[in-house]
């Protein structure tokens with residue numbers, strides 16, 4: 228996720244701005260840059276790779292005192308990670324510099340309009356349009372120009388803007404992406420989170436969506452984008468730097484689970500237009516001409532792929548093949564030019580998935596990658612990439628990226644359903660509910676404390692059976708994977724109907740069952756399977772739909788999610804299985820962020 232820093236002070240050196248930027252390194256980035264006003268001019272320096280490379284590129288200027296400066300770590304979304312696309316971006320006059328975190332949905336239209344007015348663009352980014360828009364609106368008042376420019380933006384942004392004629396100010400604005408301001412005695416500092424601010428002050432203001440702030444030395448004024456002045460509470464924080472990186476949480480994993488409402492919004496940003504799904508990256512694909520879809524993925528990404536198979540096969544006439552990449556690459560799969568291959572990988576580097584792409588390509592298949600890392604090897608070897616836009620995931624266990632994968636796959640599925648002529652009222656309902664999911668997620672995440680209490684009661688078991696049917700099956704697999712990989716408890720994920728073909732022999736009072744049992748079309752079948760488990764004295768945790776009293780007949784513990792169309796249960800149930808695994812791991816005193824023997828990117832087979 229991009230990181231922003233901006234500082235106004237009499238005592239700041241460029242080295243201080245770079246050191247502050249370094250505090251945001253943990254967020255992940257592919258390039259960085261800095262802009263400051265010196266001798267009445269804006270100077271900009273950018274570098275792909277580590278911040279250290281940026282620091283080296285300005286080593287003669289590190290002791291230089293600057294009145295105002297902004298800096299940025301970029302996590303690419305539009306355009307490759309390179310020096311030109313790195314922030315800050317400037318306007319045609321070179322007097323305005325801007326850093327941005329977020330995605331501008333209407334940047335193509337704005338860029339066309341600005342180019343028609345004669346503006347010259349240097350980068351492929353969505354951000355650069357903001358610099359030119361501000362230039363277009365500027366007539367001596369930077370604050371006013373930013374106000375007018377942001378009213379033309381659709382999408383999400385947190386921005387910091389400087390102008391060479393106004394070395395005493397930074398103008399900042401936020402909508403959808405976070406921004407925090409710290410006001411120290413001689414220094415006013417702007418940042419994406421509190422980590423760089425702590426060194427200067429522990430009194431901070433968290434901007435709210437729609438706020439525009441005018442930062443000057445030792446003071447800040449905040450307005451709504453409508454122009455009305457507002458007061459925001461100054462909050463005193465007691466976090467040290469390590470707590471600040473984790474947003475005050477104990478671990479990255481829980482912080483990332485709590486980010487899921489935002490992750491769903493980002494995954495949908497720019498992909499919904501005029502009340503329909505419209506994923507710009509795949510506009511040249513005609514899904515009515517495709518004969519079958521082939522998905523390759525590993526681990527959690529494979530579970531997301533399995534969900535997609537169930538979803539698309541149920542709602543269209545398409546065959547959807549799904550296979551773990553490590554098997555696919557060594558088989559003789561029936562894939563050809565009429566088969567579209569979709570590779571799912573949060574890291575974009577998984578060796579087996581990469582080899583599967585190469586095999587599918589050799590067989591004539593077109594490749595779409597769904598990944599979270601721009602410029603990763605998988606994006607380079609695929610024909611088309613759909614980014615998950617979740618921001619970097621630091622916890623090794625995939626949580627928010629799984630949620631992003633499911634969101635992107637639902638959008639993709641809905642677009643396929645429409646293009647193949649199967650769109651009906653049910654899909655309208657799925658689509659409308661999907662748009663509301665960020666709110667629904669927030670309410671589910673509120674149950675974290677209750678899930679911890681349940682985890683406390685179950686943490687000492689050595690085995691767990693996760694079961695589900697239909698859309699609940701991928702969720703059962705993912706629940707078992709999350710638990711085993713971070714708590715080291717043996718957990719199996721099974722289709723509930725398969726239990727009686729062997730695994731039920733394992734069950735007794737020491738082998739609890741986690742049943743994925745929403746009130747969907749297979750609920751009665753699922754209930755019978757739960758009864759079979761209960762008859763073997765297994766304790767039952769049932770994850771079901773709110774107000775399902777019927778489940779009380781068979782379950783010992785009930786966890787609930789709001790009622791949604793059944794195709795969305797894999798998504799809304801994700802935070803519950805993740806939180807359960809997280810709390811069990813922490814209660815057992817394991818570090819959930821760094822599970823033993825595992826790596827975030829598996830680049831070997």
Ligand code: AGP
Nearest residue numbers: 526527528572573574577624625
């Ligand atoms: C899940 O928590 C694991 N991190 C793992 O199963 C992961 O999903 C798998 O290694 C695939 O990784 P990818 O999505 O980066 O390809």
